[in-house]
Amino acid sequence: MTNPVKNMQRAIADYKQMNAKDQKRYLTDMVLNNALYILMAIFVIYTAIKQPNFLTLGSFANLITQVAAYLPLALGIAGCIVLTGTDLSAGRVVGLTAAIAGVFMQKADFANKMFQNLPEITLGWILATMLIVVLIGAMIGLVNGFFVAKFSLHPFIVTLSTQLITYGIILWFFALNGNNGQPISGLSREYKDFVGGAMFRLGGVAVPRYVLYAIILTVVMWFIWNKTTFGKNMFAVGSNAEAAKVSGVNVFMTTVLVHTLAGAMYGYAGFIEGVRAGSVAASTGLNAECDAIAACVIGGVSFVGGTGKISGIILGVFVLRIIFVALTMLGVDSSSLYIIKGAIILCACALDMRKYLVKK
Amino acid sequence: MKKLVAVGLASAMALSLTACGAKEQPAATTAAAAATEAATEAAKEEVKDDAKVVVFWYDESDVFLGFVRDAMNKEFEALGITPDNQFAANNQSTQIDQINTAIAGGADILVVNQVTSGASDTAEDILAAAGDIPVVFFNRPIGVDGSETPVLTENNTVAFIGTDAPEAGHMQGEMIGEYVVANFDAIDINKDGKISYAMMKGDEANVEAIYRTQYGLEDANAVIEAAGKPALVYFDAANTDCYQVDQGGAWSAAAAKEYMDTNFVSYNEANGNMIELVICNNDGMAEGVIASLQEKGYNTGDGHVVPVFGVDATDNAKALIADGAMTGTIKQDDKGMAAAVANTAKAILEGATPAEALASLNDDRFSIDAEINTKMYVAFAPYTGE
Numbered sequence: 024m025t026n027p028v029k030n031m032q033r034a035i036a037d038y039k040q041m042n043a044k045d046q047k048r049y050l051t052d053m054v055l056n057n058a059l060y061i062l063m064a065i066f067v068i069y070t071a072i073k074q075p076n077f078l079t080l081g082s083f084a085n086l087i088t089q090v091a092a093y094l095p096l097a098l099g100i101a102g103c104i105v106l107t108g109t110d111l112s113a114g115r116v117v118g119l120t121a122a123i124a125g126v127f128m129q130k131a132d133f134a135n136k137m138f139q140n141l142p143e144i145t146l147g148w149i150l151a152t153m154l155i156v157v158l159i160g161a162m163i164g165l166v167n168g169f170f171v172a173k174f175s176l177h178p179f180i181v182t183l184s185t186q187l188i189t190y191g192i193i194l195w196f197f198a199l200n201g202n203n204g205q206p207i208s209g210l211s212r213e214y215k216d217f218v219g220g221a222m223f224r225l226g227g228v229a230v231p232r233y234v235l236y237a238i239i240l241t242v243v244m245w246f247i248w249n250k251t252t253f254g255k256n257m258f259a260v261g262s263n264a265e266a267a268k269v270s271g272v273n274v275f276m277t278t279v280l281v282h283t284l285a286g287a288m289y290g291y292a293g294f295i296e297g298v299r300a301g302s303v304a305a306s307t308g309l310n311a312e313c314d315a316i317a318a319c320v321i322g323g324v325s326f327v328g329g330t331g332k333i334s335g336i337i338l339g340v341f342v343l344r345i346i347f348v349a350l351t352m353l354g355v356d357s358s359s360l361y362i363i364k365g366a367i368i369l370c371a372c373a374l375d376m377r378k379y380l381v382k383k
Numbered sequence: 384m385k386k387l388v389a390v391g392l393a394s395a396m397a398l399s400l401t402a403c404g405a406k407e408q409p410a411a412t413t414a415a416a417a418a419t420e421a422a423t424e425a426a427k428e429e430v431k432d433d434a435k436v437v438v439f440w441y442d443e444s445d446v447f448l449g450f451v452r453d454a455m456n457k458e459f460e461a462l463g464i465t466p467d468n469q470f471a472a473n474n475q476s477t478q479i480d481q482i483n484t485a486i487a488g489g490a491d492i493l494v495v496n497q498v499t500s501g502a503s504d505t506a507e508d509i510l511a512a513a514g515d516i517p518v519v520f521f522n523r524p525i526g527v528d529g530s531e532t533p534v535l536t537e538n539n540t541v542a543f544i545g546t547d548a549p550e551a552g553h554m555q556g557e558m559i560g561e562y563v564v565a566n567f568d569a570i571d572i573n574k575d576g577k578i579s580y581a582m583m584k585g586d587e588a589n590v591e592a593i594y595r596t597q598y599g600l601e602d603a604n605a606v607i608e609a610a611g612k613p614a615l616v617y618f619d620a621a622n623t624d625c626y627q628v629d630q631g632g633a634w635s636a637a638a639a640k641e642y643m644d645t646n647f648v649s650y651n652e653a654n655g656n657m658i659e660l661v662i663c664n665n666d667g668m669a670e671g672v673i674a675s676l677q678e679k680g681y682n683t684g685d686g687h688v689v690p691v692f693g694v695d696a697t698d699n700a701k702a703l704i705a706d707g708a709m710t711g712t713i714k715q716d717d718k719g720m721a722a723a724v725a726n727t728a729k730a731i732l733e734g735a736t737p738a739e740a741l742a743s744l745n746d747d748r749f750s751i752d753a754e755i756n757t758k759m760y761v762a763f764a765p766y767t768g769e
Binding site: 074076077079081082085088089092134135190194197198204205206208209210228296299300301302304305306307309310347348351352354356358 | 437443467468469470472473474475476479480481483484485486487488489498499500501502503504505506507508509527528530587588590593628630632
């Protein structure tokens with residue numbers, strides 16, 4: 024893996040040694056295992072021919088901006104999937120933390136400001152707000168993890184419950200102080216700059232700061248997954264919880280921490296979501312977990328458990344966003360968009376499972 | 384071993400692919416960018432035949448907007464334009480992504496049905512992203528209590544075509560008030576001298592829903608009390624909100640029907656506390672309420688009719704009114720809205736400023752705001768059958 028050229032040479036040498044039948048099977052396997060990427064390449068080329076604007080720098084800036092927005096959620100939820108679980112509460116946690124961040128970050132002179140006695144918007148307060156919403160997200164994740172680990176409940180049930188509870192809290196929050204369910208608006212300039220301020224421009228399209236934050240988060244998550252005991256324990260528990268327990272891994276703590284870390288990521292996603300949409304409504308974050316789960320699965324984070332790579336998640340998010348951008352540019356109606364997205368997820372999962380079936 | 388080889392080969396292939404992509408992209412990009420620039424320059428001379436109009440809808444499943452879309456597609460076709468319709472599935476971030484993508488794709492005009500209604504900041508952000516590309520907002524309000532004024536007056540690339548948000552609520556309230564005054568004793572089933580009502584709200588956060596919920600009741604009570612009758616009483620004293628809301632924010636018939644079915648368990652004629660009148664934020668919810676009533680034997684043509692009021696005058700609602708199952712609705716002019724948007728977009732594409740474009744329409748159905756010349760209203764009208 025470290026030396027692609029050498030690997031390739033070796034692969035070609037191996038290939039030459041095979042007999043005709045093996046060669047054929049080898050090629051079919053390779054095409055099937057990479058079918059998704061081959062299809063994406065064809066798709067990108069087709070789009071570029073039909074719509075030359077697709078391959079401009081501005082379009083690329085638009086694409087990475089979207090990837091950066093969807094990546095944190097996928098990075099968080101991936102841990103839950105590695106544990107053979109899932110997290111349905113992610114979207115609503117984003118909604119709640121976006122609302123709280125939004126309220127903390129409203130302009131001082133905004134007419135419909137929900138809470139009057141908040142600190143002035145300074146860099147310190149912005150960072151404090153980020154920390155607060157990340158902690159709130161982590162707390163909900165902790166609740167998820169606790170119930171999953173303590174009572175051996177399936178994460179589907181636990182997170183479905185917290186999803187509903189969180190939405191209830193969101194509705195209650197939006198009705199506070201005579202806000203009467205109206206969207207939270209009037210976000211301060213400082214907050215918007217901190218999250219969405221342009222770092223530089225590509226082809227006239229601004230690249231916001233949260234692209235940088237997404238890169239930092241990715242590096243941090245890569246480190247946690249690959250270089251820490253916690254990360255290794257997570258994969259051990261995901262592949263075989265019993266075996267992990269026997270070899271001395273604290274399964275309870277690992278499960279709780281994975282969900283807590285996921286929750287923290289949702290909290291961060293909420294922190295940037297308000298700026299992205301310009302305002303926060305009670306429906307913010309609705310179904311956001313679906314895209315995140317889909318991205319993970321496409322990127323090879325398997326529901327079988329114990330497998331997955333950070334690079335795969337990034338790839339999964341890219342695939343989903345490329346589909347979105349390309350089909351939007353081609354003017355394909357949204358019903359087809361859903362169908363194509365569904366088909367790709369299905370294919371990705373089927374191809375993924377195929378590898379395990381072959382193994383057995 | 385074979386697996387290792389496969390992985391190695393695959394990664395090598397992927398690497399080489401990305402490497403090629405990265406190397407070739409800038410060259411292709413600059414060329415393409417130059418080409419587009421040249422194209423836009425040339426296009427400014429005359430109106431393009433293939434003008435790219437992109438229409439962003441908040442959701443695909445909204446019944447009333449379905450009628451608007453149908454009418455708008457026809458209007459645009461008549462003008463020789465094929466609009467590109469995009470749907471945001473009730474998610475503002477998705478819509479922002481779609482808008483940015485359309486801008487990168489070279490859209491000439493953006494027609495936006497903003498997801499988060501009443502958020503002027505979001506409208507501001509959309510304008511900032513659009514730059515020189517004109518934006519026509521329609522249907523869903525882009526501000527509350529005048530917060531949209533600066534958006535519309537300080538930018539010269541924007542217009543808003545919608546309805547005066549409180550107007551439907553006022554009209555519905557007035558209609559209900561007059562109906563109750565004329566039929567008070569017939570409505571009052573339990574003869575306690577008071578009329579108990581239920582209120583179905585479409586979306587907790589939507590400005591139109593909020594205004595309709597408020598004025599639909601307030602104005603009705605104003606008319607009723609002026610006639611010397613007691614005001615409407617909410618059926619459930621324990622509910623201080625005095626409404627039941629579609630928690631999915633989808634103004635759906637299903638939500639309204641579920642609420643009515645549940646209400647019936649403890650509030651019915653046998654208990655002497657039956658709901659005697661239902662106000663709904665839209666016709667979809669009214670349909671749900673009527674479906675529930677009909678299951679219990681009401682509003683079926685013969686027998687007692689619980690008056691149900693909606694807004695939108697959808698075809699289904701008109702049919703229900705003709706059958707006597709529904710009492711009244713407020714006509715929201717789908718065709719008028721579509722014509723206004725399509726013709727404004729066309730005029731702007733031909734070089735008019737948004738204000739000039741709106742002024743050029745000259746139609747009885749439309750009225751331009753008294754203070755803001757880039758804001759136009761499509762009128763509502765009461766509807767109780769033809």
